[in-house]
Amino acid sequence: MTFNDILKESWLSVSGNKMRSFLTVLGIVIGVMAVVIMVAVGETVEKQITDQFSALGTNTIMIRAGAAQTGGVRTGNRQTLTTDDAEFIGRLPDVMAVTPVQNSAAQIVYGNKNWSSSMVGAYPGYTTVQNVEMEKGTFFDQSAVRNASTYAVIGPTTAKELDLPADPVGQVIRVQNVPFVIIGMTKAKGDSAMGSQDDMLIVPITTLKKRVQGSRFPNSVSMIALKLYPDADNAVVTNQITALLRDRHKLKDDAADDFQIMDMKQVMETMSTVTGYMKMLLIAIAAVSLLVGSIGIMNMMLVSVAERTREIGVRKAIGARERQIIIQFLSESIFISFIGSMAGLLLGVGLSQGVGRFILGYNVPFSAWPVLLSVSVAVIVGLASGVVPALKAAKLNPIDSLRYE
Amino acid sequence: MKKSDIIISLRDITKSFPLEIGGVQQVLFDISFDVHAGEFVAIMGPSGSGKSTCMNIVGALDTPSGGTYELYGRNITNLGPDELAVIRNEHIGFVFQQFNLLSKRTVLDNVMLPLMYRGLPMAERERRAREMLRRVGLEKFESYLPTQLSGGMKQRVAIARALAGDPKLILADEPTGALDSKMGNEILKFFKQLNKEMGITIVMITHEFDIAKYASRLIHIRDGHINYDGPMPKTDRNL
Numbered sequence: 114m115t116f117n118d119i120l121k122e123s124w125l126s127v128s129g130n131k132m133r134s135f136l137t138v139l140g141i142v143i144g145v146m147a148v149v150i151m152v153a154v155g156e157t158v159e160k161q162i163t164d165q166f167s168a169l170g171t172n173t174i175m176i177r178a179g180a181a182q183t184g185g186v187r188t189g190n191r192q193t194l195t196t197d198d199a200e201f202i203g204r205l206p207d208v209m210a211v212t213p214v215q216n217s218a219a220q221i222v223y224g225n226k227n228w229s230s231s232m233v234g235a236y237p238g239y240t241t242v243q244n245v246e247m248e249k250g251t252f253f254d255q256s257a258v259r260n261a262s263t264y265a266v267i268g269p270t271t272a273k274e275l276d277l278p279a280d281p282v283g284q285v286i287r288v289q290n291v292p293f294v295i296i297g298m299t300k301a302k303g304d305s306a307m308g309s310q311d312d313m314l315i316v317p318i319t320t321l322k323k324r325v326q327g328s329r330f331p332n333s334v335s336m337i338a339l340k341l342y343p344d345a346d347n348a349v350v351t352n353q354i355t356a357l358l359r360d361r362h363k364l365k366d367d368a369a370d371d372f373q374i375m376d377m378k379q380v381m382e383t384m385s386t387v388t389g390y391m392k393m394l395l396i397a398i399a400a401v402s403l404l405v406g407s408i409g410i411m412n413m414m415l416v417s418v419a420e421r422t423r424e425i426g427v428r429k430a431i432g433a434r435e436r437q438i439i440i441q442f443l444s445e446s447i448f449i450s451f452i453g454s455m456a457g458l459l460l461g462v463g464l465s466q467g468v469g470r471f472i473l474g475y476n477v478p479f480s481a482w483p484v485l486l487s488v489s490v491a492v493i494v495g496l497a498s499g500v501v502p503a504l505k506a507a508k509l510n511p512i513d514s515l516r517y518e
Numbered sequence: 519m520k521k522s523d524i525i526i527s528l529r530d531i532t533k534s535f536p537l538e539i540g541g542v543q544q545v546l547f548d549i550s551f552d553v554h555a556g557e558f559v560a561i562m563g564p565s566g567s568g569k570s571t572c573m574n575i576v577g578a579l580d581t582p583s584g585g586t587y588e589l590y591g592r593n594i595t596n597l598g599p600d601e602l603a604v605i606r607n608e609h610i611g612f613v614f615q616q617f618n619l620l621s622k623r624t625v626l627d628n629v630m631l632p633l634m635y636r637g638l639p640m641a642e643r644e645r646r647a648r649e650m651l652r653r654v655g656l657e658k659f660e661s662y663l664p665t666q667l668s669g670g671m672k673q674r675v676a677i678a679r680a681l682a683g684d685p686k687l688i689l690a691d692e693p694t695g696a697l698d699s700k701m702g703n704e705i706l707k708f709f710k711q712l713n714k715e716m717g718i719t720i721v722m723i724t725h726e727f728d729i730a731k732y733a734s735r736l737i738h739i740r741d742g743h744i745n746y747d748g749p750m751p752k753t754d755r756n757l
Binding site: 114115117118125126129423424426427428429430431432433434435436437511512515 | 574577579580599600603604606607608612614618619620622623631632634635636637640679683
């Protein structure tokens, strides 16, 4: 028996009972497709999270004002952090850049246009901490912070919504009747876990606190963000900041911290553990459907052996050896699972790429391992579900088989 | 006849089957006979006589419980299933009552089947199969399915398949049992022609004397014993 004979025999048997073969193949198609799609979903989620964190940088630390949530009562509305805290933290040797951050909603007016966006008060260090790059103009400097200058850096989405010229530098906009001169526009970054970075107005924090909010405590801020040097140890710096802030806030030894430190590296590690488990769970569920599909093949092959008992008898009578009967039936089940796996692979990749990329707009990673998986599934499932029926066929006694009605 | 002409040699062959209720049932008792090259032998007997069991042993489809069986001078009594398969493939052509053609394969594919198991290249298989189909007068039907043919044509396809492997021995088990008498006679005449013109040895099983008469030698089996072995008698009155 040559390879061509085996292929031809398999094809003739499989195509001889189209409906049954189709349904059996469908079981494998659905199984492989489910695995491929679940892998794609898992990897997409993983990639989204990794991308967002790497845009932000894992060497970023955020400090929020207020104690951690205890007993369901959030006591974090008090703004316990100050710009001075930020400046002290900035002097720690491992800190590359630091900025206090104050967020505020803003109704921005330009000419007869009106756009509600968010306003961020910050230090120049914001550019380093948040990886901000400039499309036009410049970011404000520390003297603008000191003088509470009415300079603003605008996001590209905000600029577009306000119908600002392509180069908005020098234009004047108003927020709560305070005129701001636009001195720069950031490069588009896309959405991230922290909200859109493209639809915002960044101004010196002093300007926001004093001129826009008219705050009685212009030094207090809701958050401090900082970036560490690449070789810094996040845990060490976290401890240093805790000690520094507790000292500055004159907290007693038994008092809880009145701030929360969010180490992005730790957060990311937690997130990737969670997504890892989620991915495993999804794949496990999909694998069950693959298992059901392969039981379908075994079932079909067993029925097929029973139905073709007489044929097997004829083949043996005219000289088929046991090995040749085994090869015939094994190749039929591998043939079915091969077709099913390939169709499942194509459908799975097509659907995950098509729906994910073009309808949901995610960047779905294309990895080679679903391909490897499908090929190994084809062989393993085919072999596993074909071996029992094939052995059964090979062991049939030619006399009994020939008499079989 | 020379001893070297002997194709089939059975000596004291016995066969018994275990019964489900326990014990064994003996079907053949000390069967001994030789078949020489070029003979046309009919094995006849009523149903239950053991003639089919005898045929299965001669056809290397089954092994005896006792005794020895030599085919072409080789003792094949105790060979395993795969060795017997090779022997069937190379030395024996089978013709069955129910034709036993693969219904979803074309006529040509059916005739080529034994040659595939022998491992011949495709071109050679096709050449030989077409030659055999021509010999049975079905060369125009090679791409038909067996279901599109009449019973007589199906049996001719089965004969072509039996001949394709170029065996010197054909075993026919009630070859006309599923055919009307006109077609049956045609098939039997064809066997006779094969035997005469090509010197192919034919062993045919039947329960009808009218069919057995086409052969030149009769072996009559009753209750597992041979009760007649000799030239074809004029009538079956004394069997």
